[in-house]
Every structure is written in C-alpha cells, then in structure tokens.
Amino acid sequence: MPQVKVALIGVGNCASSFLQGIQYYSKFQKPEDCIGLRNPVLAGQTPKDIQVVAAFDVDERKVGLDLAEAIFAKPNNAPKVCDVPSTGVIVNKGPLLDGVGKSTESIIKVSATPDSDVAKILKETGAQIMVNLLPSGAAKASQWYAERALSAGCAFVNATPNFIASDAAWAKRFMDANLPLVGDDLVDQVGSTALHKTLLKLLSDNGVRINETYQLDVGGGAESVDTLDRTRDAKRAIKTQSVASSLPYKAEVVAGSTDYVDFLQNKRDSYFWISGVYFCDTPMKIDLKFQTVDAPNAGSVLFDVVRALKVALNKKQAGSVIPICAYAFKRPPQIMSLQAAEAEFAKFLA
Ligand SMILES: NC(=O)c1ccc[n+]([C@@H]2O[C@H](COP(=O)([O-])OP(=O)(O)OC[C@H]3O[C@@H](n4cnc5c(N)ncnc54)[C@H](O)[C@@H]3O)[C@@H](O)[C@H]2O)c1
Numbered sequence: 001m002p003q004v005k006v007a008l009i010g011v012g013n014c015a016s017s018f019l020q021g022i023q024y025y026s027k028f029q030k031p032e033d034c035i036g037l038r039n040p041v042l043a044g045q046t047p048k049d050i051q052v053v054a055a056f057d058v059d060e061r062k063v064g065l066d067l068a069e070a071i072f073a074k075p076n077n078a079p080k081v082c083d084v085p086s087t088g089v090i091v092n093k094g095p096l097l098d099g100v101g102k103s104t105e106s107i108i109k110v111s112a113t114p115d116s117d118v119a120k121i122l123k124e125t126g127a128q129i130m131v132n133l134l135p136s137g138a139a140k141a142s143q144w145y146a147e148r149a150l151s152a153g154c155a156f157v158n159a160t161p162n163f164i165a166s167d168a169a170w171a172k173r174f175m176d177a178n179l180p181l182v183g184d185d186l187v188d189q190v191g192s193t194a195l196h197k198t199l200l201k202l203l204s205d206n207g208v209r210i211n212e213t214y215q216l217d218v219g220g221g222a223e224s225v226d227t228l229d230r231t232r233d234a235k236r237a238i239k240t241q242s243v244a245s246s247l248p249y250k251a252e253v254v255a256g257s258t259d260y261v262d263f264l265q266n267k268r269d270s271y272f273w274i275s276g277v278y279f280c281d282t283p284m285k286i287d288l289k290f291q292t293v294d295a296p297n298a299g300s301v302l303f304d305v306v307r308a309l310k311v312a313l314n315k316k317q318a319g320s321v322i323p324i325c326a327y328a329f330k331r332p333p334q335i336m337s338l339q340a341a342e343a344e345f346a347k348f349l350a
Pocket residue numbers: 009010011012013014015056057058059076094095096097098099100108132133134135136137138141159160161185186187188221222223294295296297298
C-alpha cells in the first residue's frame with residue numbers, strides 16, 4: 001500500500017511523540033523488534049508507511065520551523081526519545097479561534113504571522129488524513145478544521161474530547177462528502193479508563209458487587225491546564241459514562257481528570273479506588289496508583305487509527321467508521337464493551 005499522508009493540527013506533545021515514534025520505529029526491520037507497539041504491522045502497513053506532509057500551529061516558537069524542530073519547542077515537554085531529521089514540512093500558522101483558554105494564555109505565545117490558507121495547503125501537500133490534536137477546549141477551532149478537511153477531501157481524526165464523530169450532524173456531512181471520520185477523545189495505550197473498566201469487569205464477572213469506585217488523575221502537560229479550565233466536566237462525563245458501561249448494574253462511579261501539577265511535566269498520576277462486597281457480604285477494597293507519560297500513550301493508538309483509516313479510504317467508507325471509533329476512542333458514536341470493540345475492529349480490518 002502507498003504511504004498514508006497525514007496533516008497534524010496542533011504541534012503539541014502528542015504530535016511530538018507521534019513524529020518521534022515514526023522515526024524511532026523506522027529503524028526496525030522485523031515486526032517482533034518493534035517493542036511497545038500493539039500492531040507493528042496493521043493491514044500491511046508499518047509506521048514507516050505514515051508520512052506527515054503538513055502541520056499547523058499558532059505558537060510563535062513553532063510556526064515557521066521545520067516540524068522536526070518544532071516538536072521540541074516549548075511549551076512541549078513530551079520526552080525526547082530520538083533525534084528527528086529535518087522533514088521539509090514547515091509548521092504553518094492556523095487561525096487561533098478558541099485555541100487558547102484563560103489558563104493557557106500564559107503558556108501559548110500566539111504568533112503574529114498571518115493565517116495560512118489551510119485547505120489550499122492540504123490539497124497541495126496531498127494530505128489524506130487530518131489528525132486533530134488541538135487543546136481539548138478548542139471546540140470551535142476543531143470544528144473549523146473539520147470544515148477544512150471536508151473542503152480539501154481529507155479523512156478526519158478527532159483525538160480531542162469535542163463531539164464531532166459522535167455528532168450525527170457532522171457524521172452526515174462526512175457521509176455526504178464521501179469521507180471517513182473517527183473520534184472522539186482518543187483512548188490511551190496504557191489507559192486509566194481501560195484499566196478501570198477491565199478491573200471492574202473482572203470483579204463483576206466473578207460475582208463481586210461493586211458499590212463505589214472512582215478514578216482521578218493529575219498531570220503536568222499544557223493539556224492538563226486546558227482540561228482544568230475548559231473541559232473538566234465534559235471529560236468527566238465521557239470517562240464516567242465509559243467506565244459505568246463496564247458494569248452490568250448501576251453503581252456509584254466517578255472518573256475524570258482533577259488537577260495540574262507543573263513539576264510532573266508530561267507525566268500523569270492516576271488513582272483508583274474500588275469498593276465492593278463478595279461472598280456473604282464480605283467487603284473488598286482496591287486502592288491503586290499508576291504513573292504514565294501522556295504523549296507516548298497516544299502514539300501506538302494513533303498509528304493504528306491512521307493506518308485503519310487508510311483502509312477505510314481504500315474501501316471508500318464514509319461518515320463515522322464505527323469499528324475504528326469503538327476501538328480507539330473513549331466517546332465513539334456507539335459505546336461497546338472492550339471485547340466487542342476489539343472484535344469489530346478485527347472484523348473491519350479482515
Ligand atoms: N495521551 C494523550 O496525550 C491524549 C489522549 C487522548 C486525547 N488526547 C487529546 O489530544 C489533544 C492534544 O493533546 P496534547 O497533549 O498534544 O496537547 P498540547 O497542549 O501539548 O498541544 C496542543 C497544540 O495545539 C496548538 N494550538 C492551539 N490552538 C491552535 C489552533 N487554533 N490551530 C493550530 N494549533 C493550535 C498549541 O499551540 C499546541 O501546540 C488534546 O485535545 C487531548 O485531550 C491526548
């Protein structure tokens with residue numbers, strides 16, 4: 001299959017890990033050497049088959065730079081795992097719209113460069129898939145870029161928690177334009193939501209009655225500040241609904257992001273509490289913490305998403321592609337169990 005050509009919207013931490021990941025894994029010839037990837041080869045494509053052809057941001061420390069340099073510019077704090085050679089892709093200035101919130105005003109330095117013609121650049125570079133990696137509070141900007149994807153004939157990946165793939169009106173617009181759309185809110189490879197759901201399912205399958213459970217986390221990337229400011233409630237609703245769906249009965253469930261701790265850098269601490277009863281009303285409790293780094297947590301799933309979308313493009317699928325949405329996003333148009341989502345995704349690729 002020819003290379004899949006991607007445009008990145010937002011050159012933040014996730015974009016940094018994504019691009020570094022392409023470079024990092026391109027040195028391995030054998031799939032079994034690609035440690036850390038769920039699917040070294042997916043539908044015949046390796047990470048080497050992913051080519052970033054365009055990128056857009058608003059920060060003066062990134063706009064005008066080669067993407068290989070821009071990914072390491074402040075305020076990005078995703079870990080550096082490898083040098084990335086010059087890509088020839090210059091970061092273009094996108095329109096700001098609601099890209100900066102009250103809390104990120106002091107973090108993002110908006111460039112004075114005039115806005116570029118996004119749709120024209122997408123067409124000229126031959127971008128096939130637009131990946132929306134804007135801050136989670138950038139609802140209007142996310143929709144603005146989705147419009148440009150429609151005008152330029154690009155498939156659209158919404159990694160943000162804004163409702164696009166799960167919104168029937170947007171799904172119809174992509175359907176009418178014969179373009180595939182996936183989202184919303186990317187799942188993590190080592191995700192607290194998936195871990196929480198798996199633990200609850202394991203316990204309830206074994207006859208444990210869960211009474212109360214929460215999962216809360218703190219992080220240190222710019223995205224954690226934006227979440228606090230603008231999307232805390234929406235994220236909490238998405239995560240809580242997703243976690244609650246793993247129990248066959250109603251229980252007290254809370255799941256969401258809670259706070260920003262700057263010295264954590266791009267790390268995230270996730271806390272889990274589960275309380276229930278088993279045989280003869282005997283109480284059980286789980287009190288657990290795990291630590292991950294945010295941006296690399298998006299890499300493997302994003303690799304799967306863009307390669308699966310290439311399959312969707314080849315199959316001429318249009319509108320929200322349910323099997324990809326259910327497999328790779330926290331808020332798909334149809335919420336499924338983890339097992340059902342995996343099965344649908346495998347069936348789609350087969
Ligand atoms: N593991 C993960 O990190 C993960 C998982 C699920 C979802 N997501 C989502 O992915 C998105 C990106 O996360 P991140 O950590 O890379 O965020 P980030 O804050 O590091 O990056 C966002 C980038 O967007 C740029 N930007 C702001 N407004 C813009 C505009 N109007 N046009 C173009 N660029 C603009 C910023 O300058 C910044 O470079 C978030 O919405 C987040 O919720 C991330």
